[in-house]
Structure formats: C-alpha cells, structure tokens
Amino acid sequence: xxxxxxxxxxxxxxxxxxxxxxxxxxxxxxxxxxxxxxxxxxxxxxxxxxxxxxxxxxxxxxxxxxxxxxxxxxxxxxxxxxxxxxxxxxxxxxxxxxxxxxxxxxxxxxxxxxxxxxxxxxxxxxxxxxxxxxxxxxxxxxxxxxxxxxxxxxxxxxxxxxxxxxxxxxxxxxxxxxxxxxxxxxxxxxxx
Numbered sequence: 001x002x003x004x005x006x007x008x009x010x011x012x013x014x015x016x017x018x019x020x021x022x023x024x025x026x027x028x029x030x031x032x033x034x035x036x037x038x039x040x041x042x043x044x045x046x047x048x049x050x051x052x053x054x055x056x057x058x059x060x061x062x063x064x065x066x067x068x069x070x071x072x073x074x075x076x077x078x079x080x081x082x083x084x085x086x087x088x089x090x091x092x093x094x095x096x097x098x099x100x101x102x103x104x105x106x107x108x109x110x111x112x113x114x115x116x117x118x119x120x121x122x123x124x125x126x127x128x129x130x131x132x133x134x135x136x137x138x139x140x141x142x143x144x145x146x147x148x149x150x151x152x153x154x155x156x157x158x159x160x161x162x163x164x165x166x167x168x169x170x171x172x173x174x175x176x177x178x179x180x181x182x183x184x185x186x187x188x189x190x191x192x
Contacts, residue, residue, distance in 0.1 A: 007021035016028070029058060148180065
C-alpha cells in the first residue's frame with residue numbers, strides 16, 4: 001500500500017522512528033541495520049512494508065530495498081512472523097543472512113534470539129537461491145538520546161524482549177561504555 005515514506009525524524013531509537021510527513025506523524029518499526037544507516041540524519045526516506053492485523057496496522061521501514069525484500073521473503077516462511085524477521089535483520093545484515101543461507105550455516109541463524117534448529121533449517125531451505133542483491137536506493141535522513149545503554153534497552157523492549165530480561169542481558173556485557181548502541185544490542189541478543 002505504501003512504497004516509501006519520507007520526512008523529518010521527530011523521534012528515533014534503534015527499533016522505532018516517528019516520521020513527520022507534512023504534519024502527520026507515522027510510527028515506523030525499523031531494524032538495527034536501518035538505524036545504523038539513519039542514526040545521524042534529521043530527514044529520511046524509508047522503503048516500507050505495511051502489515052495489517054486484526055488489532056493494528058503496523059508500518060515497517062527499511063533503509064534500502066534489499067532489506068525490505070529480504071524482510072518480505074522471511075515473512076513467507078512458515079513460523080517466521082514480522083517480529084522474528086525484524087530480529088533476524090537486526091542481528092544479521094542482509095549480506096550475512098545471504099552468506100548463512102548459501103553456506104547452509106544453520107548455527108549462524110540459531111544464534112539469533114528465537115531461532116531454533118528446525119526454524120534455521122526451514123529458513124535455509126526456503127531462501128536458498130532466492131536472496132538476490134538489488135540496487136540500493138537509499139536516501140536516508142535526530143532528537144537527543146539519554147545514553148547508549150538506555151537506547152539499547154528501548155530497542156530490545158521494542159523487539160519484544162521483556163525489560164527485565166533485556167536489562168539482564170545488557171548487564172552481562174563487558175566494557176559497555178566503549179560500545180555503540182548497535183554493538184550493545186547485538187551482544188545483548190547473543191547473551192539471551
């Protein structure tokens with residue numbers, strides 16, 4: 001329904017954006033990979049996917065078409081919903097996912113929170129030969145955040161992890177003060 005959305009970034013976290021489009025604010029769920037590309041921008045254009053559920057319309061945004069296409073391919077796999085697809089694309093770049101699928105590296109997929117052995121095998125089977133690199137059409141575009149640890153905690157909670165579990169995972173990370181938000185999130189996802 002929506003191909004892309006572009007506007008001013010009113011609120012930004014590693015998993016959620018509020019985009020002001022001519023006075024209308026859109027809440028857009030994003031992956032960590034998209035956040036890495038837009039974190040320093042004030043305006044952006046994101047490729048979108050709209051999921052219509054019985055209880056809500058949920059908008060997902062991606063920095064490039066390749067990531068959106070991969071997200072959509074993940075949604076076509078039995079047992080992989082939008083939340084799981086978003087966690088996969090937050091834990092692995094599209095290149096890393098493509099490499100894991102082509103090498104049939106189920107262990108790389110099993111390191112992603114919520115992915116077990118059977119689901120990893122199903123992802124490899126379903127995506128084998130389907131992941132293709134596409135030309136990136138990225139025109140991406142910051143309110144201030146409190147700390148990198150708080151941003152990471154917000155992102156993990158928005159990914160569906162309970163606050164207490166997310167805090168515990170963050171507390172297990174060594175040398176956290178020297179890490180970026182993205183690195184904290186990745187290490188916390190591995191620690192779960």
